[in-house]
Amino acid sequence: TVVNNSYELAKNYVDDVRDKVQSEIILIAFDTNKSKNFLNDNVSEYTKFLNTQKLIRKVDEIHIINSNKQLLFSTLDDKNSYTPPVDEILNLVLDDDRPLKIINAFENISAAIIRLQNFDDRFLYVVKYLDKNISKYLTESEEAINFYYTVEEKSTGIKISFAVIYVIIVSLLLFISISIAIRFSSRFFRSINNLIYASIAIGEGNFNSKVPELKTDKDLEILNKNFNLMIDRLKIQQEKLITNERYEAWGSLARKLAHEIKNPLTPILLTIDRIKNKFLNQISENEKNDFQDNLKIINNQIKQIENLVNEFSDFARMPKPILRRNDLIPIIQDNINLLKEIDLSIEINFLTKHNSIFFNSDREQLSRVFLNLIKNSIESIQEKSKNTVNFVKKISIELDENDDHIKSVITDNGIGLDTLKIKINEVFNPYFTTKVNGTGLGLSIVKKIINDHNGFIQLLPITNGAKVEIIFNKNDS
Known part of the structure; x- marks a missing residue:
């Protein structure tokens, strides 16, 4: 397929670069070992030598390092940009004269490392840059191939998974729909039941019963609110009716009491005046004051009774207000x-x-x-x-x-x-x-x-x- 061909092409390119680095590092190592006496750890001579090798061998970086990965000589102008090899790779060539190829497509480099036989604790580390686009295509192609074969191998499982997901989603939607319907219907019927129970309570004379004003359909909320207002008005009307009936009963009682009490008051007052006129002159001077005080007390008590009767009469004859x-x-x-x-x-x-x-x-x-x-x-x-x-x-x-x-x-x-x-x-x-x-x-x-x-x-x-x-x-x- 196209994906496979692209992947093979990119892979062949990387393999060619890796093989070239491996062959070139052997030649560079050979020249370096042969030039030991000439170089004599002179930085300037090493730099010229390595740069020459870099041009001849067509590589991008040449480094000489020790077993501690310390950079001794390099073709890099900026030594801070040097990236040392990992410890595991360096350990593999400590006791081996063969070069070790390093490939890292994600960092777009191909590298190799080899021990320099004529030097003590020195290693030659060569890096060649890969084409970024080809490296990228290689990675993407490899991922695409892996994904394709994974999907192909697991197509049945994926179909089953999609079927299960479909069933779950449909079941979930069905459950949500049923839940919403049940919740709405329960709120609706709860409101209706509340109205029924409140109506029964009102029919039994309990005007303190109220319909809970639940959050439900707007029309039902208005119905509940108006129903409660109706109950309040009925309660007020009932209280007024009971009060008026009570006042009528008390008024009737007050009229009878006023009539029955007021009738004997006038004869009693007249009798007291006759007693006073008849016996006042017949009583000795020493007893006159006591006699008059006693009559005065009787008069005061009769006036209190008369005031009480007048209150009864006023209460009984309370007229309708003239507005x-x-x-x-x-x-x-x-x-x-x-x-x-x-x-x-x-x-x-x-x-x-x-x-x-x-x-x-x-x-x-x-x-x-x-x-x-x-x-x-x-x-x-x-x-x-x-x-x-x-x-x-x-x-x-x-x-x-x-x-x-x-x-x-x-x-x-x-x-x-x-x-x-x-x-x-x-x-x-x-x-x-x-x-x-x-x-x-x-x-x-x-x-x-x-x-x-x-x-x-x-x-x-x-x-x-x-x-x-x-x-x-x-x-x-």
Whole structure:
């Protein structure tokens, strides 16, 4: 073949060069041995002699070295470019008068070395350069031939290997496709199953159930998100419905209590006046003061009962809000100005970055909300100051809005709920109170008003004092 012919041609060239170097080194060694006395280790004479031999024999480098590979004489102008033979080659000719051929195609040289018989510890080292292209072709041809025969010998194995590789690749692609399909389908069916389980839980009345918002198909993500929003809205509507039903029940109870309690109050008051007018002049001077004090105590207790009845009546007759466009800032500021006179030592800060915040609301009812909450904060601070020395009394009222909500936060450093060991979710229940003379209806009325305005109120736990947050939804107002 062409490759074989090219390889043989290049190989013959290398063999010819190697044979020529071998024959030429024998002649050079013969002339050198014969010229021992003439040369007499004179560097100049050696250099002329070796250069002459180089021209005559048509070689590229001639060196004389010792057994330590030390360069003694050379045709090279730059002695640093000298490359000594390896130790193994030098050892082969130490005790042999025959020349040793050296071939190294990768370095593009053909060389030979021989011991000089008439000299002590001296060797003649001759180098001839190979044609770089032919050397390259020889190497490439040899590699190509080796590869060709290797492929030819192993063609069956290669075919089998390709078949195995093909099967592996196809199997791998099939496995990847199945894995992707299983993963996608599992995520899809997991989302559907989550929706089914959440629907069952909602049907059983568990509105705290949520669908996990997994990373899946975009449409399913939107479906899960909207489903959770629907659950939140249903939960809010259910809470409002339960709250309204509870308030209706408490309102009905309050009306009955107010009616039953208020009926006997007027006859009792009239009877006390008659007793006072009839017996005051018949009692001795020493007992008149006690008599009047006792009647006064009875009157005060009846007035407390009357106030309680009025609270019941107000709670029972809480009207629907009449919604108008009101500015919340002056509503809050008016209540602050009114209540700060109760205790001038309390610092009340009203914080808002807006000049006005308008909201569709019942001005009178919202004023009642902030009046009740600020008044509770003042009473809480006053209670704490009785047992605290150098107590700095503070109330902070914050008001802010965005496109969707209006939020107000009232914070005080009074006794707080933690001190009283009260559960936060019990505070807004009707008739729940921590005050000695309280009716337990104030915060209940506040919550009902806020619910009627489609708002939300909650107590937030803090370390010292109390924090109330009110949120009104502007879109629902």
